[in-house]
Amino acid sequence: MIGYVVKRLLLAFPTLLGVATVTFVLSRSIPGDPVYGLVGEQAPAEVIAAHREMMGLDQSLPRQYWRFLAAAAPFRRPSIAHYRAGPFRIPYPSFLKMPYLGRSYYARRPVAEMLLEKFPNTLKLALAALLIGVTAGVGLGFLAAARHNRAADRLATAGAVAGISFPVFWTGLILVLVFSHWLGWFPASGMGRGALVFLVLPAVTLGSRSAAFIARITRSSLLEVASENYVTAARAKGLSPARITFKHVFRNAMVPVVTLAGLDFGSYLNGAVLTETIFAWDGIGRMAMTAIGQRDYPVIIGCVLLGAVVFVAVNIVVDISYRLIDPRVKYQPREA
């Protein structure tokens, strides 16, 4: 198992390197001169030259690439740092650092710092959406499987296809229209200093699509497991239907559901861009949108990189947990 974890982590390195390379290519293909973006076109020539040198743009492309990688990596050459505890300074080896992804044209702050600041908000939204997606999805899927080929099943299945087909941003706006403007139950936007009512609509919006996906997979997985031999055996043994359903069918059927939920979670940043824009939720997605509006390229690129890194990380966690549940599984990457 430990061997598998190590192998899986090592396998992520080429992917992350590739991700960083794509990010570098994107960041060097942005329209306009990044120095102008930072200091403006009217800046004196020596200021522009100084910035160009500081940003390393006067160097050869391979060298720029290397510097980009070294700056973006969270590692540095190990050195001794000190931890202050009252009058004591406790030395410890340190090899981690804050990745440097350039500076925002507008906020004039390091992009990584800005990402780190907004990340908790997006994480909160994503976790709430995951909760809703899993609860509603598993519930609907269970209902559909229990009433297989009856009206409730048809309805739930149709609802799931519809849920997959509705654009996230439109669902969000309709929810605002109905539950905020017409019924007045929930606030239309903002975060309200963390009050839960503000979280409801954005989380439902973001979670609705995964609820639909999870409902589909739950239904088909439950039906598949229910027709396995060991379920027939349990029934022949005289176990109660409830016991069979929950102890034998449900548990085994949840394996693909867990995988799907994890993968969906990894791709929530996609939906977060749209959801956070609609609800003025102060997270990574909204930051990305603001940056696009301002043509603040370092921030845009930073958000894309973060999205990919999060996705790779979630994939690793999913793969490892999947393997914990079912040791027969072999490594197989998936998509957002």
Place this chain on the structure above:
Amino acid sequence: MKTGRPFFRSRPAVAASSALIALFLSAAVLAPLVAPRDPNAVDLEKINLPPSRDHWFGTDDKGRDVFSRVVYGGRVSLSIGAAATVLALGIGTAVGFAGGYFGGRLDHLLQVVVDITLAFPSLLLAIAITVVLGPGFFTVFLALALAGWASLARLVRGEVISLKQREYVLAARSSGGSSAVIIARHLLPNCLPILLVAASLKVGGFILGEAALSFLDLGVRPPTAAWGFMISAGREYLRSAPWMTVFPGLALAAVVLAFNLLGDAVRDRLDPKLEVR
């Protein structure tokens, strides 16, 4: 295809979704005939009018007829959806065949590229590409295809690897058939079903992607009517003129739903185990 009841009669959903797609397609092609008004004709005396007999879907903040704009918006969505699907299928098939058929180092290299592409959340990648290339019709479909081809490549590669082992391919090779002949005569035709399923399930995704990009103001340039753009323009008037948002969204959902239902049905018919997202 298996014999049995004709495909269209086998499920009402298939008939309904095919009809819906046909309806939207013809409305898009015949837009100048179907739309009662010029989609870009501004009439400042008739802004934000609710749906009526004159304006079936109401008018927007510039007095333009929402119904006409929805009809014209279908052109953007369907053409970009189709173009992106064709390009993504092209890249995916080429990469999948190259890796799956020739194997070895090339396959490894291509797999790494596929993995890296899959690691990016697709919408974010498409956004980044659009930002770099500057918005516009061509950019949007290129960005969607470049962000969406990798899963197709993986699918095709798997299929090619399994087809390559079949007796008739071995027979063709041992009787001196060149790689080109084997690919063109034996492998490609046998990959068509899976490509068909993948394509029909991908179109909906690309249409949603296009809508998302134009919602974020990264799609085709205004005043060209695009559904996503119309929805985002309606945001400001959500309370006073909800029809600006509701109708383009319904059109969008209907088209995507139709493609998804059709794709599901084709998949169930050909290969129920297949998962394309």
